[in-house]
Amino acid sequence: MKYSAENIENIIYRYLPEEEGYPVSCIRAMNYAYKAGGKRLRPMMMRMCYDMYADEADGVIERFMAAIEMIHTYSLIHDDLPALDNDDLRRGRPTVHKAFGEDMAILAGDGLLNYAFETAAGAFAIRPGDVSVENAFAVLAAKPGIYGMIGGQTLDVEKTGESLSSDELVYIYENKTAALIEAAMMIGAYLGGAAAEDIERIQKIAVCVGMAFQVQDDILDIEGEQEVLGKPVCSDEKNDKYTYATIYGLDKAKEYVETKSMEAYELIKALDAKHDEAKQALMELTVKLIHRNR
Amino acid sequence: MKYSAENIENIIYRYLPEEEGYPVSCIRAMNYAYKAGGKRLRPMMMRMCYDMYADEADGVIERFMAAIEMIHTYSLIHDDLPALDNDDLRRGRPTVHKAFGEDMAILAGDGLLNYAFETAAGAFAIRPGDVSVENAFAVLAAKPGIYGMIGGQTLDVEKTGESLSSDELVYIYENKTAALIEAAMMIGAYLGGAAAEDIERIQKIAVCVGMAFQVQDDILDIEGEQEVLGKPVCSDEKNDKYTYATIYGLDKAKEYVETKSMEAYELIKALDAKHDEAKQALMELTVKLIHRNR
Numbered sequence: 001m002k003y004s005a006e007n008i009e010n011i012i013y014r015y016l017p018e019e020e021g022y023p024v025s026c027i028r029a030m031n032y033a034y035k036a037g038g039k040r041l042r043p044m045m046m047r048m049c050y051d052m053y054a055d056e057a058d059g060v061i062e063r064f065m066a067a068i069e070m071i072h073t074y075s076l077i078h079d080d081l082p083a084l085d086n087d088d089l090r091r092g093r094p095t096v097h098k099a100f101g102e103d104m105a106i107l108a109g110d111g112l113l114n115y116a117f118e119t120a121a122g123a124f125a126i127r128p129g130d131v132s133v134e135n136a137f138a139v140l141a142a143k144p145g146i147y148g149m150i151g152g153q154t155l156d157v158e159k160t161g162e163s164l165s166s167d168e169l170v171y172i173y174e175n176k177t178a179a180l181i182e183a184a185m186m187i188g189a190y191l192g193g194a195a196a197e198d199i200e201r202i203q204k205i206a207v208c209v210g211m212a213f214q215v216q217d218d219i220l221d222i223e224g225e226q227e228v229l230g231k232p233v234c235s236d237e238k239n240d241k242y243t244y245a246t247i248y249g250l251d252k253a254k255e256y257v258e259t260k261s262m263e264a265y266e267l268i269k270a271l272d273a274k275h276d277e278a279k280q281a282l283m284e285l286t287v288k289l290i291h292r293n294r
Numbered sequence: 295m296k297y298s299a300e301n302i303e304n305i306i307y308r309y310l311p312e313e314e315g316y317p318v319s320c321i322r323a324m325n326y327a328y329k330a331g332g333k334r335l336r337p338m339m340m341r342m343c344y345d346m347y348a349d350e351a352d353g354v355i356e357r358f359m360a361a362i363e364m365i366h367t368y369s370l371i372h373d374d375l376p377a378l379d380n381d382d383l384r385r386g387r388p389t390v391h392k393a394f395g396e397d398m399a400i401l402a403g404d405g406l407l408n409y410a411f412e413t414a415a416g417a418f419a420i421r422p423g424d425v426s427v428e429n430a431f432a433v434l435a436a437k438p439g440i441y442g443m444i445g446g447q448t449l450d451v452e453k454t455g456e457s458l459s460s461d462e463l464v465y466i467y468e469n470k471t472a473a474l475i476e477a478a479m480m481i482g483a484y485l486g487g488a489a490a491e492d493i494e495r496i497q498k499i500a501v502c503v504g505m506a507f508q509v510q511d512d513i514l515d516i517e518g519e520q521e522v523l524g525k526p527v528c529s530d531e532k533n534d535k536y537t538y539a540t541i542y543g544l545d546k547a548k549e550y551v552e553t554k555s556m557e558a559y560e561l562i563k564a565l566d567a568k569h570d571e572a573k574q575a576l577m578e579l580t581v582k583l584i585h586r587n588r
Contacts, residue, residue: 023445083396102377151317
């Protein structure tokens with residue numbers, strides 16, 4: 001199982017800071033959140049996209065894999081804060097502000113976002129002057145920001161408790177969720193040496209996967225069982241958030257997930273990948289994501 | 295006045311995001327904080343260090359100037375939050391969470407930190423494959439992080455209301471304040487094309503300037519007048535924070551500022567700069583910082 005969450009974790013955990021020195025409390029909070037489990041979907045898909053084109057892996061791709069998961073993790077820490085979603089539990093454990101205090105949760109989130117760029121910047125020393133690393137960096141800096149993830153998060157926060165137009169819903173999903181998956185897959189392709197044409201296709205695939213993933217999340221939030229999810233069922237409803245599933249209904253939502261996943265599947269199939277194993281793995285993952293229960 | 299705060303602002307404001315589109319509330323909060331005035335010391339010193347070695351300026355140095363001020367600004371927004379310093383006023387105006395709400399203040403801080411890297415990453419397209427830009431980027435990613443500014447902030451937060459050892463005090467000052475000034479000056483030197491030896495010297499200068507700057511801040515906090523500072527006098531004492539000035543007394547603190555500033559002055563004088571005007575400006579600024587009243 002080359003692409004299991006466990007194998008991905010074995011790689012990305014190596015880039016975490018040591019829990020020592022004066023800032024140890026902040027580092028402990030960062031690592032607590034980072035090691036809380038999860039699907040490791042973003043570094044996993046990044047690696048698959050890389051392996052489709054590259055002959056072997058080096059510290060460059062590993063650093064970016066670790067970095068994208070740091071950005072994902074920071075966004076969860078800050079999302080959970082009392083001023084935002086005010087969640088006490090995440091993956092069955094106390095959220096960071098519950099375990100370490102609100103001050104440390106703010107700093108740990110900041111720390112992870114910053115450390116993501118610090119970790120990725122270590123790639124410059126491995127391949128100095130390499131434009132594909134610079135391109136990967138530019139994507140890592142753009143997609144999580146105000147014209148990506150934070151943009152989606154902003155509208156999501158503002159619209160809590162209000163109904164959403166379909167444009168607004170799409171904007172939130174494309175940015176809050178899909179943007180980071182786009183970043184993951186595009187970075188893998190850039191670093192692996194994919195042609196510009198394939199990188200464009202991969203971006204399209206990532207949007208399909210990201211949208212399907214988020215709507216599946218909405219469905220699970222309604223249908224899922226608390227012990228499987230590790231968080232209270234219907235937590236979105238509790239917060240009066242409108243989702244694809246609550247607006248259009250479960251049947252439409254399931255149809256949407258199916259359609260988007262199949263679109264992604266066919267687009268992956270058409271890619272001119274150098275290595276078929278990674279391509280197969282990415283196709284299988286796309287299908288698996290529809291049938292997940294957490 | 296080539297290096298006036300106004301002229302620096304004329305450059306760095308050009309890199310702010312437009313206040314439009316779905317994430318407009320977050321962008322407004324970001325720009326509100328960024329445009330709140332201030333000495334613009336970091337981009338100013340970055341530019342002086344650049345001009346000591348470079349023949350002309352381009353978008354690369356401008357982007358990094360804007361970026362370092364974004365990082366400084368984000369740190370102020372998050373520092374002011376209720377869970378941290380809980381300040382209502384900053385430079386005579388309501389802090390971001392007072393003006394835009396706590397949720398937007400968290401997002402605006404995240405947004406600025408991220409946008410700093412996004413803005414700086416735009417430099418790759420201007421000078422692709424240029425190792426000095428990559429080096430500048432690595433410094434921009436390292437100094438504000440857990441082994442720099444956030445590290446200092448972590449210990450500072452943890453030690454609020456407790457006495458500090460001299461090692462702890464030095465650690466906090468070197469990281470919470472000096473690290474970002476180090477970043478500013480080193481980036482200017484890297485991008486301007488300074489030799490490795492001069493970059494090392496400039497880092498030393500930056501530590502002296504940063505330490506002197508912070509202790510002068512402590513002195514002003516005790517001696518300053520509220521209307522000049524734009525924040526309540528003795529706000530540090532109110533929060534039970536120990537500072538150089540409260541631990542060692544005002545006389546020792548003033549002596550320290552004088553010594554460190556003169557050390558910086560002499561080190562700048564000894565630099566092998568290509569352009570004397572910028573070097574003179576940096577020397578003058580170092581002296582001016584001791585005599586500031588805000």
